[in-house]
Amino acid sequence: MPRPSPEDLLALQATARRVRQDAVRMIYTAGSGHPGGSLSVTDLLTALLFREMKLDPTRPDWPERDRLVLSKGHAAPALYAALAERGFLPREELLSLRQLGSRLQGHVDRNKLPCIEASTGCLGQGVGMAVGMALDARLAGRAHRIYAVLGDGECQAGPTWEALLAGAHFRLSNLVVLLDRNFYETDGSTEEIMGIEPIADKFRAFGFHTLDIDGHDFSAILAALEEARRTTDRPTAIVARTVKGKGVSFMENKSSWHGKAPNRAEAEKALAELGAELGVPAR
Numbered sequence: 001m002p003r004p005s006p007e008d009l010l011a012l013q014a015t016a017r018r019v020r021q022d023a024v025r026m027i028y029t030a031g032s033g034h035p036g037g038s039l040s041v042t043d044l045l046t047a048l049l050f051r052e053m054k055l056d057p058t059r060p061d062w063p064e065r066d067r068l069v070l071s072k073g074h075a076a077p078a079l080y081a082a083l084a085e086r087g088f089l090p091r092e093e094l095l096s097l098r099q100l101g102s103r104l105q106g107h108v109d110r111n112k113l114p115c116i117e118a119s120t121g122c123l124g125q126g127v128g129m130a131v132g133m134a135l136d137a138r139l140a141g142r143a144h145r146i147y148a149v150l151g152d153g154e155c156q157a158g159p160t161w162e163a164l165l166a167g168a169h170f171r172l173s174n175l176v177v178l179l180d181r182n183f184y185e186t187d188g189s190t191e192e193i194m195g196i197e198p199i200a201d202k203f204r205a206f207g208f209h210t211l212d213i214d215g216h217d218f219s220a221i222l223a224a225l226e227e228a229r230r231t232t233d234r235p236t237a238i239v240a241r242t243v244k245g246k247g248v249s250f251m252e253n254k255s256s257w258h259g260k261a262p263n264r265a266e267a268e269k270a271l272a273e274l275g276a277e278l279g280v281p282a283r
Contacts, residue, residue, distance in 0.1 A: 018085060019045070026094050029283060030097045032098055033106065034259045035248070035262065041072065042246070043246075044242075048178075051225075069117055071151070073122075075180075076108045089115070128162070131175065134146040135172060145174045145176065149178045151182075153190060176237075177208070199239055208237040210237045211224045211228075211236065211237070213239070213241065215240025
C-alpha cells in the first residue's frame with residue numbers, strides 16, 4: 001500500500017473527529033455507554049476501516065473481506081459510528097444506541113448487524129475468536145487478515161493469554177492484535193488494580209512480533225500495520241499508547257468516564273471541544 005500523503009492523514013484525522021462526535025451524541029442520547037474507551041480507540045478503528053482493511057460496505061459478508069473483532073466490545077459506539085461513516089449502516093440509526101429493539105446494542109452483537117464479526121463484551125474472549133478466525137483462514141487457504149482490538153483491562157484475564165499462546169504457537173501471521181493501551185479501566189488505573197506492564201515485553205515473550213506506538217498518530221499506526229503485513233513468520237501485536245477520553249478535556253485520563261454518559265451540559269461542552277454542536281433533542 002502506498003505511503004499515506006499529508007492529505008491522507010488529514011482526511012483520517014477529520015474522519016476520526018466525526019466518529020468521536022457521533023460517539024458522544026450516541027452515548028448522551030442513550031443515557032448510558034462507555035465514552036472513555038470509545039474515544040481512546042477511535043483512531044485505531046479509523047485507520048483500520050478507512051485505510052488498512054479490505055472491505056465492501058455493499059457486501060458485508062464478502063468472503064474475501066478482512067475481519068475485525070472488537071474484543072473490547074463496550075467500545076461499540078466508536079465502532080458503530082465508524083461503520084456508519086464507512087457506509088455500512090445509516091448514520092441516522094446511530095441515535096438508536098441501546099434502545100429496545102435496536103440493532104445497536106451496548107456491546108456489539110453479530111446477530112444484529114451483518115458487519116459485526118463477533119459478539120463481544122465478555123472481556124478476554126474476543127482474541128480467542130480472532131485466533132480461531134485466523135486459523136480457519138489458513139486452513140481454508142484464504143488470504144484475508146484478522147484484526148483484534150483489545151482493551152488493557154482484559155489483559156488481566158487469563159483467557160486472553162491462552163489465546164495469544166495459541167496464536168503464536170500456530171504462527172498465525174494473518175493475525176494482528178491491537179491493544180488500546182489507555183491505562184484505565186472501570187475502577188481506576190490498570191497499574192493500581194492489576195499491573196500489566198511491561199506489556200510489550202509480555203507480547204514478545206509470548207512469541208508475537210511486537211510494536212509499541214502512539215495510538216493517536218496516524219503515521220505511526222499505518223506504519224505499524226504495514227510492518228505487520230511484512231511479518232510472515234508470526235502474528236503481530238501493536239501496543240498503541242492512547243488517552244482515555246481522547247479529545248474531550250474533562251474526560252481524558254479519568255476512569256470515572258469509563259462507563260458514564262454525559263448530561264446535556266457535559267455533552268454540549270464535549271461536542272464543542274470536538275468542533276461540533278450536540279444537535280439532538282434533550283433526553
